[in-house]
Amino acid sequence: MADTTRSDTPAPPRAAEISNLSFALIISVPVLLFLLVVVAYPLAYAFYLSFHEIRFFGGYSATWNGLANYSKVFSDQSFWSSLGRTLRFTAETVVLTLAVGLGLALILKHLPAKWRWLRALIILPWAVSPYGAGIFFTYLGRGQTGIGTAVAGWFGSDHTLNLISARFVIEYLAVGAAWNMAPLVAFFLLANMLTTPARLYDLAKIDQMSRLETFWHVTLPPLRFTLFVFSCITTVLAMKTFDYIFTATQGGPGGASAVLTYTLYKISFVNLDLGYGAAMSFFLLAVILGATGLLYLLWGRKEERQ
């Protein structure tokens, strides 16, 4: 009721008019119900598993063991190191994706009309699956087959130059993830940029703003909400990533890229320790929600108020 009296809608009384809430509910409830039914069961089942010890040897058995799985996570060294890798990979991926996306969008925006077909090419990496991106970057980086060795070969060297080293594998993977995701960010930013009225740029010119000032005060403000949304989306996708890392490095070399999802995969699908895997996956879920919540508190709230 309260929302029909908003000051900016001096709506004339209408008989068969429904409120914002009912309109919103009619549209969103069926969808949310579908998601609830299809997502809730697996979630509840994972919750059940996390309080049990599941054994397959000598017949399937599920033994209640209370919070043992959860407390085991805290003392598990591989959990903490995997979490560190996930955070490092995610932070680097988000920063690179937004930076490359913004750069590509600016290039696309300044293309003269006869070069506009280039837009169709720049978006292509985003059409590649994470699975395919993993395959691309594994062959591109590996010493035996990779670009590093090929370039060294030009200069007459016959050494292998491996880009996928234990020390920087996370950075290498973050570059690949940004390669995969940035074009989408670029296109959303471009769509936003094109809705910025051209006369604002004329005004900026009259005010004799420098190029940087124009970018900061005219180009950037309408993009900030999109940048926020994509920092959240990229955070979630990077933390969830499994297929990309699975095809790119299989957690290697020597476990150096075993992020949390990969460690979970090994626990649940290789060691078949389903209860423990389920418990740890709730820690991953908490980390994902915590990270997006933090982004919202630090950044999103500010953007939404504007």
Added chain:
Amino acid sequence: MTGRNTKTFWLVLAVAVALLWTFLPMYWVVKYAFMTKTEIARFPPMLYPPEPILASFFNIFGFDYTTAEGTVFKASGQARQIILGLRNSLIVAAIVTAITTLVVVPLSYVFARLQFPFKGKLLAAILLSVSLPPVSTLIPFYTLYVQLGLTGTLFGLIVVTLTITIPIVAWMLIGFFRNLPPVELLARVDGFSRLYTLTRIIVPMARSGIMVAAVIAFLFSWNEYVYAQILVTGSNAVTLPAAMSGFLFQVPEPAQLAASLLLSLLPPFCIAFFLQKHIAEMHIA
């Protein structure tokens, strides 16, 4: 005039860097599709196929390939899976795209433009389903599907894929709708109903955004690998990514892997081309 020339120079340089960034990783693997096993194994790695051959493309569809010199490239044992995968991926992606677009456009419009109670909580529910990592829901999904007899079915795969596409596409579109000029208030003041406002005013205005949403849904569905690998591999409902993984893990076949990867890229690439045309149109409007 010199100012204009330096500007063009920097733009050309930026475009060249962007194109190199875009194509180098793809080119590096796609070139394998036109090479033989010995050429691929050469050290240091070759920059381009010395004598491009199309053998891999015949092999993945189940045909032997004989060169002029009489060398025979044997048909792949995975051919049946690849052909099935191609068909199934197209079916699943088409259905998922249609349903996702129909559902998500009104949903994200409502969240972007209307103020109503519980908005934050409903949005949080969507966010939660975006955040669920497939690795942790895989085993529950698998057991559920075994009980319901949905493993190895296209229907089951479509349902799972919708749980991925709907929340994430909604999230992306909400930001887009927020940036449309607020014309619907005028329309509402003029006495148009909500549904009329949405279908006759907002949807035509947001056409490009809706196209983008459809493309995103298509790609997420077309590229889905994790669930497909567990739920449909080896069955008649296998999808292309799951079918391709045979070239990666069991007996590595870089040439056939690259050929099927290239094949799997063609539909998304065509779609990306139409998307670009659409954004260009938007610019005129």
